[in-house]
Amino acid sequence: MDTTEFRRRGKEMVDLIADYLENIEQRTVYPDVEPGYLRSLIPEEAPEEPDTYEDVVKDIERVIMPGVTHWHSPYFYAYFPTANSFPAMLADMLSGAIGCIGFSWAASPACTELETVMMDWLGKMLKLPEDFIAGTHGQGGGVIQGTASEATLVALLAARCRAVRMILASDPQRPETGITSKLVAYSSDQAHCSVERAGMIAGVRMKKIPTEQSDKYAVQGETLRRMIQEDKAAGLIPFYVRTEHTHPLLRNAEKIWMHIDAAYAGSSFICPEFRPLLNGIEFADSFNFNAHKWLLVNFDCSTMWVKKRSDLIGAFEMDPLYLKHDHQESGRYFCTDNSLFRSLKMWFVFRIYGLKGLQDYIRKHVELAKEFESLVRADQRFEISADVVLGLVCFRLKGSNEVNETLLKRINNGRKIHLVPCLLSGQFVLRFALCARTTESRHIREAWQLITQLAEEVMQELPH
Amino acid sequence: MDTTEFRRRGKEMVDLIADYLENIEQRTVYPDVEPGYLRSLIPEEAPEEPDTYEDVVKDIERVIMPGVTHWHSPYFYAYFPTANSFPAMLADMLSGAIGCIGFSWAASPACTELETVMMDWLGKMLKLPEDFIAGTHGQGGGVIQGTASEATLVALLAARCRAVRMILASDPQRPETGITSKLVAYSSDQAHCSVERAGMIAGVRMKKIPTEQSDKYAVQGETLRRMIQEDKAAGLIPFYVRTEHTHPLLRNAEKIWMHIDAAYAGSSFICPEFRPLLNGIEFADSFNFNAHKWLLVNFDCSTMWVKKRSDLIGAFEMDPLYLKHDHQESGRYFCTDNSLFRSLKMWFVFRIYGLKGLQDYIRKHVELAKEFESLVRADQRFEISADVVLGLVCFRLKGSNEVNETLLKRINNGRKIHLVPCLLSGQFVLRFALCARTTESRHIREAWQLITQLAEEVMQELPH
Structure with a gap:
């Protein structure tokens, strides 16, 4: 395919994409296929001779679309x-098209520099403390990661490196493996499974901090303090805490790395009314x-800030000759991995929406969640299972887990809307997450009508 | 921006991209900017109100392009x-546009399934042993990773997990940290720095296997065997070897995970004449x-196969409720991370080029490398520093490292072509890597003319 053909095919693809997104409501949001469905639809081997482009495009509807879960349908309320x-x-x-690989400043200066500046722009939108902003002379700054899981792992490894160095500084003879085996990290019992996995990868103990429904599942400083004291008494070395909120406990002289992960909620902090959720961030390390x-920047763009870039650089630095360049020292940027020019997405989105446009978007989702919440609250058969703070409504039928499991199964088998569950204090709960950019009030009301209708069926069938 | 505007802007962007790639030769391949150049060209904060799209597009030339290293210019011969x-x-x-996140089968069945089948297609193109193909009933199969560094780490972690389990199976009382601290992994001293980093992340010893110029820098079985024996005698547990080639040594009953990383060379194995480089792959684990x-599939698409999917799944599995779905057991696919629909790229490329088109592309680059090699060999002042097997020519001026460093600096400061160096047995060597899809014989000859001209200047200036 040459440039001339690309001009034609590219424009056709633009229309195909626009058509897909314009009419996405009419598709079944959750696909009705069995595992292995796709293999039988295409050849077992790649063709020797080229296929025509027309055939490839036809296969998008024949092969791909029947198996797509349409995350951008306004009827998609699953996951996040x-x-x-x-x-x-x-x-x-x-x-x-630029297709540069940004593993060093010299490998494409614009790539590294725009990332640093866009992370400053975003940090300022969030009103992050000055320490996290790179600016011209700052020691902190931001870097784009692929996922929050990656950021959790990167912070954990940087923390491990810092902890080991601090101990070796005072006790140079101590063997490093002896230190690592004593390290202990902490994370809320509500955390994503990837946090546990990060501990496993780094080969350090990861303890779960128990939380309670009565505390809205937030980590309590007292609980954490007690765990840390007990672990220290047992000869362990607490070195890392990862939570969704800051902790007064760690504002003191504890030399524990505090990583705050607001994977979903973070976008909302660009609105002054939600910014208090981030209070205390000045005491975090990352x-x-x-x-x-939730900030309209397509995957992947997980934004991470640290107060000391040197903590990250120090933990990952390798300096082979083939990556050296003249500006090695002056351009003290840090890129933790190969990556494309991801900051271009931030730049386009921030400029074309403007801060106000982004705030409007966040607020609209929160309002829709509130609207759904009030529909649930108005129905005596249902209950709200956790405070509705942003765009997620956790709710359930009053009654057994079984009845709720059956309801959810019925909802997803209907394939008109799509939701997934979670467990809160042993209760099976339905999660209604505001997801699509194009979700409107009418979709919410339609979804609720469907849910109540199915709930009625389920309650009539199952004994109470 | 609504769908109507996207139709217009999308088509404009297709033309912008086509123009960029059509005229890329006329741009300076290696940018002439100082660190920090970009910050002063744009505002310090994101705009409150939206900018116009026209302004954003204008800034591509004003802000971005002056700092881009043009990896797809036919004058780019750096890195890979x-x-x-x-x-x-x-x-x-x-x-x-589909924008689905494929962390489980149910999150978008087409995404998981196309990836599995495309990895089979590619595995068959490479004539991988049957063990690595998923098919309908296979235990092995492929998965897309972001980078080879990621694949190295994933294999290392799976190997660590398998080693620890094997030891615990025979000695259940042994503490796990006691095992980890005895584990030892091996990698060629020629390996990319990310291999060392993988060892650091996983918290295991990573030993470098020394190689010699006389062996073409390939790991020698005898060297590795001796290291393993010595380490065992010292009470350590060898568990992982990562190299670029297979090793007869490990064909025996050693329970050591063998990971073969052919990051660059791998693409060439679709050509029968280069496939022998992969002989012995039947003895590898991953x-x-x-x-x-080098296979025309845009970043990121690092393709990794294992003989036992269960080794990967077992090492990373977490099963939270929000990821459970009805087909949990039947659809035993594995995705190690969140990711977009990356296999679509493979599908489009394999079909629109066909196997023959891809082979032609590889062969063209190898021929161009041979052409460059013969230009170097025909000039008595230069020497070839390593066998030219595929698309990389390592060469240098006969003489000191200093003269070669000066030559390289002169080449890159000229900004007409771009190369990076490497060290081979202490010698400073220039790497001429065939990179761009559009490089032709005339570019090679032009590059050589420039190099010889600068070499003449340098040799006249510097004492021999």
């Missing part, structure tokens, strides 16, 4: 939002959230 | 190739190469 906006898609097209969830 | 093809870009556009380097 993942961003999808036109400015981000345009930037991604450009990024693909902060992360996924701009690719 | 990174793929850039029109079919892959079209697939990426579609992938961005194999990886970067289709995003």
Whole structure:
């Protein structure tokens, strides 16, 4: 395919994409296929001779679409939002064409520099403390990661490195493996499974901090303090805490790395009314959230800030000759991995929406969640299972887990809307997450009508 | 920006990209900017109100392009190739619009399934042993990773997990940290710095296997055997070897995980004449190469196969309720991370080029490398520093490192072509890597003319 054909095919693809997103409501949000469905639809081997482009495009509807879970349908309320906006898609097209790999400043200066500046822009939108802003002379700054899981792991490894160095500084003879085996990290029992996995990867103990429904599942400083004291008394070395909120406990002289992960909620902090949720951030060492969830910047764009860039650089630095360049010392940027030009997406989105446009978008989702909440509260058969703070409503039928499991199964088998569950204090709960950019009030009301209708059926069938 | 505007802007962006790639030769391949150049060109904060799209597009030339290292210019011979093809870009556009996150089968069945089948297609193109193919009933199979570094780490962690389990099976009372601290992994001293980093992340010893110029820098079985024996005698537990080639030594009953990383060379194995480089692969546990380097599939697409999917699943599995779905057991796919629909790129590229088209592309680059090699060999002042097997020519001026460093600096400061160096047995060597899809014989000859001209200048200035 040459440039001339690309001009034609690219424009056709733009229309195909626009058509897909314009008419996405009419598709079945949750696909009705069995595992293995796709293999039988295509050849067992790649073709020797080229297929025609027309055949490939035809196969999008024949092979791919029947198996797609449409995350951007306004009937998708499962998992969490993942961003999808036109400015981000345009930037991604450009990024693909430039196709540079940004593993060092010299490998493409614009790539590294725009990332640093865009992370400053975003940090300022969030009103992060000055310590986290790179600016011209700052020691802190931001870097884009692929996922919040990656950021959790990166922070954990940097913390491990710092802890080991601090101990070796005072006790140079101590063997490093002896230190690592004593290290202990902490994380809320409500945390994503990837946090546990990060501990496993880094080969350090990861303890879960128990939380209670009565505390809205937030980690309590007292609980954490007690765990840390007990562990210290047992000869262990507490070195890392990862939570969704800051902790007064750690404002003191404890030399424990505090990583705040606001994967979903983080985007909302650009609105003054939600910014208090981030209070205390000045005591954290690192902060992360996924701009690719709720800030209209397509995946992947997990934004992470640290107060000391040197903590990250120090933990990962390798300096082979083939990556050296003249500006090695002056341009003290840090890129932890190979990556494309991801900051272009931020730049396009921030400029084309403007801060106000982004705030409007966040607020609209929160309002829709409130609307759904009031529909649930108005129905005596249902209960709200956790405070509705942003765009997620956790709710259930009053009654057994079984009846709720049956209801959810019925909802997803209907394939008109899509939800997933969670467990809160042993209770099976339905999660209604505001996800699509194009969700409107009418979709919410339609979804609720469907849920209540199915609930009625389920309650009539099952004994109470 | 609504769908109507996207139709217009998307088509403009297609033309912008086509123009960029059509005229890329006329740009300075290696940018002439100082660190920090970009910050002063744009505002310090994101705009409150939206900017116009026209302003954003204008800034591509004003702000971005002056700082771009043009990896797809036919004058770019630095680092390694990174793929850039029109079919892959079209697939990426579609992938961005579907925007599904494929962390489980149910999260988008098409995404998981196409990946499994495309990895089979590619595995068959490479004539991988049947063990590595998933098919309908196989125990092995492939998965896309972001980078070869990621694949190295994933294999290392799976190997660590398998080693610890094997030891615990025979000695259940042994503390796990006691095992980890005895584990030892091996890697060639020629390996990428990310291998060392993988050892650091996983918290295991990573020993470098010394190699010699006389062995063409390939790991020698005898050297490795001796290291393993010595380590065992010292009470350590050898558990992982990562190299670029297979090792007869490990064909025996050693329970050591063998990971073969052919990051760059792997793409060439689709040509029968280069496939012998992969002989012995039947004895490996995992194999990886970067289709995003040389197989026309845009970044990121690092393709990794294992003989036992259960080794990977077992090492990373977490089963929270919110990821459970009805087909949990039947659809035993594995995705090690959140990711977009990356296999669409493979599907588009394999079909629109066909196996023959891909083979032609590889062969063209190898021929161009041979052409450059013969230009070097024909000039008595220069020497070839390593066998030219595929698309990389390592060469130098006969003489001191200093004269070669000066020559390279002169080349890059000229900014007409771009190369980076490497060290081979203490010698400073210039790497001439065939990178761009559009490089032709005339570019090679032009590059050589420039190099010889600068070499003459340098040799006249510097004492011999």
